[in-house]
Amino acid sequence: MYESKINNAINNSKTIENKISFTKVKNNEYYGTFNVKNTNILLDKIINIELIQLLPDLNKDIFEESYFEKINGEEARVIFVLKHFFEDLGIPRFYMFLKLTRINLYCFELTTIFDKPNNVSDELKLLNISIIQNYELRGNHDCTFCYQVNLSDNTNITPIIEKMITQIFIKTFKRLKQFIENIKIT
Numbered sequence: 001m002y003e004s005k006i007n008n009a010i011n012n013s014k015t016i017e018n019k020i021s022f023t024k025v026k027n028n029e030y031y032g033t034f035n036v037k038n039t040n041i042l043l044d045k046i047i048n049i050e051l052i053q054l055l056p057d058l059n060k061d062i063f064e065e066s067y068f069e070k071i072n073g074e075e076a077r078v079i080f081v082l083k084h085f086f087e088d089l090g091i092p093r094f095y096m097f098l099k100l101t102r103i104n105l106y107c108f109e110l111t112t113i114f115d116k117p118n119n120v121s122d123e124l125k126l127l128n129i130s131i132i133q134n135y136e137l138r139g140n141h142d143c144t145f146c147y148q149v150n151l152s153d154n155t156n157i158t159p160i161i162e163k164m165i166t167q168i169f170i171k172t173f174k175r176l177k178q179f180i181e182n183i184k185i186t
Helices: 002-013 049-058 159-181
Strands: 020-026 029-037 063-072 075-082 094-104 107-112 129-137 142-151
Touching (some): 020 159, 049 063, 049 094, 049 159
Antiparallel strands (some): 020 029, 029 142, 063 075
16 A cells, blocks of 8 residues: 555656655655765665664764664664653653564665663653655666655644654755765775
């Protein structure tokens, strides 16, 4: 089911080229796309489960800390602890505990793990989220990333928090896009 939605988003994203789109489809469901071009590297060589480890390093203003445990070449567990953006509003700080699975050559899925990890404070609240990321290679140096983000149905998001979450995703993927596009092998 999600593959047809993602394929539609990929097809529509080709007209966007250098932009990052992130759109609310319905309550707690979002789709986004961005294109990456870099003639200095073979993109299929860097798109793997380890790529997610770059997100906290590229976004130190968003992520407080992170942990990555590679299970095998197709699976990993990841913890992202977010900065406390809403402390003044009395909203708790969030973390994500995710299982990353490579579904096939062109698709990754991140799903929430509900067990509380030992290295996460009890004061943090689990953000129940799932992300499906597809990518389409167009040659060796051109790629479209397309992702579907779903928050739990019981996650109540006010419009201001929704705007903040949207900006976090756009900023995170913009920095990943810029990083990949600026890689040079000497």
